[in-house]
Amino acid sequence: MLRRAVLALPVALAARPARAAEARVTIDNFVFTPATLTIPSATSVTWANHDDIPHSVVSANRPPDFKSPVLDTDESFARVFDKPGTYLYFCGLHPHMKGTIVVT
Ligand SMILES: [Cu+2]
Numbered sequence: 001m002l003r004r005a006v007l008a009l010p011v012a013l014a015a016r017p018a019r020a021a022e023a024r025v026t027i028d029n030f031v032f033t034p035a036t037l038t039i040p041s042a043t044s045v046t047w048a049n050h051d052d053i054p055h056s057v058v059s060a061n062r063p064p065d066f067k068s069p070v071l072d073t074d075e076s077f078a079r080v081f082d083k084p085g086t087y088l089y090f091c092g093l094h095p096h097m098k099g100t101i102v103v104t
Contacts, residue, residue: 020044020080025099027055027071027091032099041084041103048076055097060088067092 020042026033027049037045047057049071057068057077068077070093081087081103091097 022046024048026050027097030055030091030094030097032091032097035098036100036102038102038104039081041082042080043103044078044080045101046076046078047071049073054093056092057089057099058092060090060098 021040022044023037023039023046025037025045025047027047028051030051032047039045047068049055050073052073054070054072056070057066058064059066065087066079066089071077081101084103087101087103089099089101
């Protein structure tokens with residue numbers, strides 16, 4: 001999972017030098033992949049729903065610091081993580097689906 005984020009960086013930086021780096025989390029078969037994504041700060045994370053049913057992405061912090069709309073098949077949601085920390089999240093429709101973003 002770390003390897004995946006690192007590999008994505010040069011491509012994102014080359015394509016858009018002034019923009020945040022980018023990383024992706026895919027949603028399929030009721031699972032966020034990778035379950036834990038480690039990224040440097042100022043990285044934009046995009047969750048893409050490749051499942052055939054809707055899902056969402058909701059921060060587990062109180063109060064939540066991000067919340068996607070319901071994502072239908074092939075819809076996505078992006079958020080930039082600027083502050084180092086550990087961000088737990090879950091699917092608002094299926095709370096047993098959980099994931100973590102670690103910002104270093
Ligand atoms: Cu879900």
